[in-house]
Amino acid sequence: MLLAAIIIVQLPLLAIPFKWLESYFHEISHGLAALLTGGEIVRIQLFPNGAGLCTTRGGSVFFISLMGYGGAILWGCLLFIMANRHRRLAQGFALLLVCLFVASMLLWVRDLLTLFIVAVLLLLVLAKLKYSSTKYLQKLLQMTGLLVLLNSLMSPLYLLDGQAKGDGAALASITFIPEFVWVAMWFALALFATYRLSKVTSQPG
Amino acid sequence: MKFGRLEVMQINNASNIASRVNTQGNKISIPAQEQRLQNSAREALAAEQNQDKKAQAASDNRQRLDIDEQAINAITRQEQGTFTTTNAQQQNKNQNSYDSPSTQNQSAVAAYQSVDTIAQRDNIEQIFGVDLFA
Numbered sequence: 001m002l003l004a005a006i007i008i009v010q011l012p013l014l015a016i017p018f019k020w021l022e023s024y025f026h027e028i029s030h031g032l033a034a035l036l037t038g039g040e041i042v043r044i045q046l047f048p049n050g051a052g053l054c055t056t057r058g059g060s061v062f063f064i065s066l067m068g069y070g071g072a073i074l075w076g077c078l079l080f081i082m083a084n085r086h087r088r089l090a091q092g093f094a095l096l097l098v099c100l101f102v103a104s105m106l107l108w109v110r111d112l113l114t115l116f117i118v119a120v121l122l123l124l125v126l127a128k129l130k131y132s133s134t135k136y137l138q139k140l141l142q143m144t145g146l147l148v149l150l151n152s153l154m155s156p157l158y159l160l161d162g163q164a165k166g167d168g169a170a171l172a173s174i175t176f177i178p179e180f181v182w183v184a185m186w187f188a189l190a191l192f193a194t195y196r197l198s199k200v201t202s203q204p205g
Numbered sequence: 206m207k208f209g210r211l212e213v214m215q216i217n218n219a220s221n222i223a224s225r226v227n228t229q230g231n232k233i234s235i236p237a238q239e240q241r242l243q244n245s246a247r248e249a250l251a252a253e254q255n256q257d258k259k260a261q262a263a264s265d266n267r268q269r270l271d272i273d274e275q276a277i278n279a280i281t282r283q284e285q286g287t288f289t290t291t292n293a294q295q296q297n298k299n300q301n302s303y304d305s306p307s308t309q310n311q312s313a314v315a316a317y318q319s320v321d322t323i324a325q326r327d328n329i330e331q332i333f334g335v336d337l338f339a
Binding site: 027030034042051052053054055056057059061064065068165166167170 | 339
């Protein structure tokens with residue numbers, strides 16, 4: 001399954017929705033971190049190239065910055081583990097995603113492009129729920145989790161562009177720990193999670 | 206820019222050919238040049254034998270130069286024709302590629318635009334009192 005996920009990530013058209021999904025999980029994690037630390041989400045923006053922007057007011061800047069890449073990794077793991085554990089859990093988690101997409105569209109999306117991207121993600125999950133038997137739904141969600149993880153593995157590396165912008169630079173300015181340390185930490189976390197979950201997929205039964 | 210460079214190259218090539226024919230005619234095989242060599246030998250003999258024949262030889266020499274110029278012009282025109290065709294083909298190719306930018310370029314433009322948005326984050330944060338996370 002991991003090999004299939006690696007191939008899908010390289011495909012030019014098929015990989016795009018999964019890139020958007022990773023970007024959505026990244027931005028919604030910023031937003032949820034803001035909500036959890038007493039702030040609010042002002043706006044979520046997604047771009048076709050996989051970039052995103054989350055505007056918040058209040059909350060812990062450290063926690064919000066940390067949870068972008070960290071949150072995407074957690075969502076990928078959660079998606080895989082829930083789908084792997086039980087059919088009902090897979091269905092429940094898919095419904096939770098549908099609710100999250102709808103809430104995002106109603107509350108935090110302010111532009112047509114982001115609305116379109118989130119709508120595509122919503123339709124994909126709805127299609128999985130409607131047209132897949134619960135057995136295949138589990139497999140599809142596991143694959144989606146792995147794809148989110150693979151994208152989470154690569155995306156922190158884009159921060160190493162020498163521009164000192166983004167979550168790594170924000171954390172570096174707060175903690176005085178260099179940006180590349182944060183990038184290395186996210187990369188290592190994603191690599192570890194991918195490795196552990198690929199072990200689960202290779203086990204029989 | 207690209208076209209300008211090609212035009213310069215074309216001029217250089219034409220002048221190179223002209224100089225080659227004038228100074229080292231042996232590099233390009235033209236019947237007129239063989240004739241020129243024979244004429245030169247004849248001229249040398251004529252100069253020794255008769256002073257009057259020198260004028261005739263000079264006249265031959267002018268005629269010979271006229272023939273050379275014609276040959277050079279013919280070669281230059283031929284070369285220019287080749288370069289003009291190449292230029293036109295290059296222009297067509299560039300025009301076609303300009304009309305249809307590659308997907309890599311399109312994604313690069315999109316990435317650039319998103320980076321530009323991120324670059325304005327500090328101003329937006331100060332104006333609206335919000336935090337932006339990319």
